Each structure stands twice: as structure tokens, then as C-alpha cells.
Amino acid sequence: MLKNKIRNFLHEDYWGVGLIEDSIQNVALKKNKKKITWLNLAKKNEFAADPFIYQKKGDYNIVYIFYELFSFHKMKGSLAYAKYDIKKKEILENKIIIDEKFHLSYPFILEVDDKLYIIPECSESKNIYIYECKDFPLIWEKQTLIKGFSGIDNTILKHNNKWWLFTTNKDEGQHSHLYIFYSDDLTGEWYPHKKNPVKIDISSSRSAGEFISFEGKLFRPSMDNSNSYGQRIKINLIKDLSEEKFNEITIREISPIKNSKYPHKLHTINGNNSVAIIDSAKLISLFKNYLVFKTKINRIKIKIKNVIKYSKLQ
Numbered sequence: 299m300l301k302n303k304i305r306n307f308l309h310e311d312y313w314g315v316g317l318i319e320d321s322i323q324n325v326a327l328k329k330n331k332k333k334i335t336w337l338n339l340a341k342k343n344e345f346a347a348d349p350f351i352y353q354k355k356g357d358y359n360i361v362y363i364f365y366e367l368f369s370f371h372k373m374k375g376s377l378a379y380a381k382y383d384i385k386k387k388e389i390l391e392n393k394i395i396i397d398e399k400f401h402l403s404y405p406f407i408l409e410v411d412d413k414l415y416i417i418p419e420c421s422e423s424k425n426i427y428i429y430e431c432k433d434f435p436l437i438w439e440k441q442t443l444i445k446g447f448s449g450i451d452n453t454i455l456k457h458n459n460k461w462w463l464f465t466t467n468k469d470e471g472q473h474s475h476l477y478i479f480y481s482d483d484l485t486g487e488w489y490p491h492k493k494n495p496v497k498i499d500i501s502s503s504r505s506a507g508e509f510i511s512f513e514g515k516l517f518r519p520s521m522d523n524s525n526s527y528g529q530r531i532k533i534n535l536i537k538d539l540s541e542e543k544f545n546e547i548t549i550r551e552i553s554p555i556k557n558s559k560y561p562h563k564l565h566t567i568n569g570n571n572s573v574a575i576i577d578s579a580k581l582i583s584l585f586k587n588y589l590v591f592k593t594k595i596n597r598i599k600i601k602i603k604n605v606i607k608y609s610k611l612q
Contacts, residue, residue, distance in 0.1 A: 302525060302526065303526075305581065306526045306581070308583065308584055309581035309582060309583055309584060310581070310582055310584060310590045310593060310594045311345075311527070311528065311562075311563060311579040311580075311581065311582075312345050312560075312579055312580050312581070312582045313345045313346060313347035313368075313560070313563075313577050313578070313579045314336055314337075314339075314340075314345065314346060314559060314560045314577065314578060314579070314580075315336070315337045315339055315346045315347070315349045315363065315365055315575065315576070315577050316334040316335060316336045316337065316560070316575065316576050316577070316578060317334070317335045317337060317361070317363075317382070317384075317573065317574075317575050318330060318332050318333070318334055318335075318569075318573070318574040318575070318576070319332055319335075319384065319572070319573060320332040320572075320573075320574055321569065321570070321571045321572060321573075321574065322510055322567070322568065322569030322570060322571070322573075322574045323510065323512045323571075324574075325567065325569060325574040325576075326510055326517065326519065326533055326550075326552070326567055326569075326574070327510070327512060327517065327533065327550065330574075334555070334558070334576070335387060336559050336560070337363070337380065337382070337389065338389070339363075339365065339367070339378070339380055339389070339392060340367060340368075343369065343370045343371055343587070343589050344367055344368060344369050344370065345367075345368050345370075346365050346366070346367055346368075346378075346577070347365065347366045347368060347375075347403065347565075347566065347577045347579075348365055348366040348403050348404040348405065348419075348451075348566050348577060349363050349364070349365040349566060349568060349575045349576070349577055350363070350364045350365070350405055350406060350407045350507075350508070350568045350575070351363055351364070351407075351568055351569060351570065351573060351575050352364065352407050352409070352414070353570065353573070358384075358572065359383060359384050359385050360381060360382070360383060360384070360390075361382050361384060361573055362379055362380070362381055362382075362435060363379060363380045363381075363382055363575065364377065364378070364379050364395075364405040364407050364416065365377075365378055365379070365380070365405065365577075366378075366402065366403035366404065366405065367394060368403075370587070370589035370590055370592075370593050371589055373592070373593050373596055374400070374401040374402075375401050375402050375403045376394045376396065376397040376398075376402055377394070377395055377396040377397075377402050377403075377405045377416065377418060378392065378393060378394045378395060379391075379392075379393060379395050379435050380392040381435075384573070393436065395435060395436055395438060396416070396418070396429060396438055398420065398423070400420060400422035400423045401419075401420070401421075401422050402418050402419065402420055403418065403419045403451075404418055404419035404450075404451045404452070404505075404566075405418045406418065406451075406452055406453055406454065406508065408454055408484075410484055413430060413431070414430070414431040414434065415428055415429065415430055415431070415484070416428070416429045416431075416438065417429075417443065417452045417454060417463075418452070419449070419450055419451050419452060421448040421449060421450050421468040421472075422448075423448075424446060424447075424448050425442050425443075425444065425445050425446065425447070425448075426442070426443045426444040426447055426449040426452055426463075426465070427440050427441065427442060427443060428440070428441055428442075428443040428484075428485065441485065443463075443485070443488065444463070444479060444488050447465075447467070447477075448467060448468035448469050449463075449465035449466070449467070449468075449477075450465060450466040450467065450468050450472045450504060450505075451465065451466065451504055451505040451506075452464070452465045452505075453465070453505040453507070453508060453509070453518075454484075455509045455516075457516070457539060458539075458540075459482075460480050460481065460482060461480060461481045461482070461483070461484050462478060462479070462480050462539065463478065463479040463480070463481075463488065464476065464477075464478055464505055464518070465477050465478075465479070465505070466503055466504045466505070467495070470495075471495070471498065471500075471503075472504070473500050473503065473504050473521070473523040473527070474498055474499060474500040474503050474504075474523075475495040475497075475498055475503065476495055476496050476497040476498070476499075476503040476504075477490070477491070477494045477495050477496065478490075478491035478493075478494065478496050478544060479491065480541060489541075491541065491544065492541060492542055493542070493543070493544060496544040497544070497546075500523050500524050501522045501523070501524040501532065502520045502521075502522060502532045502534060502548050503520060503521075504520060504521040504523060505518070505519070505520060505521070506519040506520050506521045506531045506532075506565055506566055506567060507519040507531075507566050507567045507568045508568050509536075510533075515535060515536070516535070516536040516539075517533050517534065517535055517536070517549075518533075518534045518536060518546060519531050519532070519533055519534075519566075519567050520532050520533075520534055521565050522551070526563070527563075527565075528563040528564070528565030528579060529563060529564075529565075530551055530552060530553045530554065530563075530564055530565075531551070531552040531564055531565065531566075531567055532548045532550070532551050532552075533548070533549055533550040533551075533552065534546040534547065534548050534549065535547050535548075535549045552564060552567065554578050554579075555578065558578065559578075559580070560577075560578030560579055560580045561578070561580060562578075562579055562580055562581050563578060563579035564576060564577070564578045564579075565577060565579075
């Protein structure tokens with residue numbers, strides 16, 4: 299335990315995105331044996347993380363990957379997309395699509411009534427925003443979804459004729475306190491769940507990808523941050539979800555792949571019936587790159603600030 303903490307302190311996470319030509323159900327709920335294709339999405343002093351995928355109806359050879367592009371120089375993330383040819387295993391286009399003054403990550407993508415939306419992690423703004431695509435894939439229009447809530451890794455589900463938004467709270471346990479909001483309309487008024495926070499558990503609260511439907515059951519991927527950030531993924535079976543109740547149980551763990559290009563961490567999983575996508579991390583030394591060192595120091599300052607803030611709230 300102490301050895302791992304020292305290792306994590308002296309290193310920074312460097313994330314990469316991998317694509318698997320198999321269904322999300324097989325990858326997340328069973329033992330996947332398919333090869334991972336690691337994608338070269340980032341330039342020097344950048345990394346790629348939090349991948350989501352979108353495929354146009356009837357076009358099964360092209361997959362659009364939406365992801366966080368983190369810049370060590372800017373010390374913040376932007377949202378980017380890559381157009382990927384599955385047969386040729388070739389990236390056809392790779393561009394930033396949304397850049398803000400605040401950090402952006404986790405571009406949760408949602409298609410409703412032939413409209414495409416992204417609901418990203420933008421907690422530094424103190425709001426949850428939704429971006430509607432006006433000209434695919436480069437032009438997006440922003441509006442406020444929930445005002446005054448610093449939501450982390452916002453994940454939306456349509457269930458029993460209601461919309462449900464799962465998120466953790468940057469201002470109160472960003473890794474541990476799970477909050478749910480619900481609405482009759484995606485862009486309408488959202489109401490907090492009566493049991494918020496519905497769960498307090500650093501090992502399985504923070505979202506790690508979209509919900510997975512399989513054999514009439516709903517599964518929620520979550521991060522296990524109990525020993526370090528983004529350590530592994532847990533798959534949770536939803537047992538009860540209503541305006542008054544919430545209950546889930548962890549049924550599986552997915553660990554990073556040892557001896558792979560990114561062997562140390564794993565914290566996002568998404569996909570559809572034919573393609574799955576993940577991100578994994580390797581640890582890089584703070585002393586080999588000044589920008590990486592600077593980013594680490596900045597993260598430590600933020601952690602100390604949050605600890606002081608939380609202690610004052612007690």
C-alpha cells in the first residue's frame with residue numbers, strides 16, 4: 299500500500315484510448331479475449347482519455363470517437379473527436395470540437411429524436427451544460443442543464459419514461475458521493491433524488507461510462523478510486539431506481555491489462571453491439587518532463603484546497 303502511494307506520488311497518469319472489435323456486453327460483462335487496438339490520438343505533451351463512440355445508422359465501418367484531449371501545457375482538457383475506419387484501422391480525421399476556459403472531459407454522447415448531444419464533465423464552471431450538435435461533428439451549441447451543481451462525469455439514462463442523470467459532486471466527494479437527478483424532459487427541469495447522495499463509496503460511485511443494457515437488466519460502470527484515482531472499473535447491477543429509491547450491487551471488476559502499453563489504470567468503458575472502447579493509463583515520471591511536473595503540483599494544490607474546504611464544512 300505505502301509502496302503504491304509513493305509510486306503514484308512520484309508519477310503522473312498518462313492515458314491512452316483503446317478500441318476492441320467486440321460488443322460492449324462481452325467486454326464489460328464477460329471475459330474479453332479480443333485484441334485491443336491502441337489509437338494514437340494525442341500529440342506530445344497531451345493525452346487522450348474518457349472515450350465515447352458514435353456510429354451513424356447503417357455505417358458500420360466508420361466509428362466516431364469523442365474524447366478528452368488533455369494538454370499538459372494548458373493544464374486542462376478540451377473535447378475532441380476522431381473519425382476512425384475500422385476495416386483499414388486508420389484515423390481519418392482528428393480535431394478539437396469544444397474548447398472552453400474551464401476544463402472539459404467525459405464527453406457523454408446521446409442521440410434523441412435525431413438530435414445529437416454531449417453532456418460533458420465541466421465542473422469548474424459550477425454548472426452542468428449540454429451541447430447540441432448543429433453541424434456534425436464540429437459545431438455545438440451550449441445551454442445549461444443544471445445550474446449551480448459541479449457535476450463530475452455526468453451520465454444519463456432513459457428509464458421508465460424518465461430521464462435520470464448520475465453524477466458525483468466536485469464540492470462534496472467527487473469520487474465518493476453519488477447524486478441522481480431526474481426529469482420528464484431532457485432539456486427541461488431536473489429534480490434531485492430524494493435520497494441524495496444516494497451512495498457514498500469511493501470504490502464504486504463515480505461514473506465510468508454509459509449504462510449497459512443486457513438480458514433485461516441495467517448495468518452501471520463505475521470507477522474504483524479506493525487506492526488511487528482510476529485504479530480499475532466496477533460493473534454494478536441496478537436493482538432499484540425510482541424517485542424514492544436507488545439500489546445497486548457490484549457484480550464484476552475490470553482491471554487494467556498487465557504488460558500492455560497502458561498497464562497501470564483503467565477508468566472508462568463504452569461501446570455498442572459491435573465495438574467497445576476503453577482508456578487505460580501508464581505512470582510517467584515527474585522528473586522527465588517539466589510540464590508533467592507542473593501539472594502534478596497543480597493537482598496537489600487543488601487536493602489540499604479541497605481538504606481544507608471539506609474540513610471547514612464538517
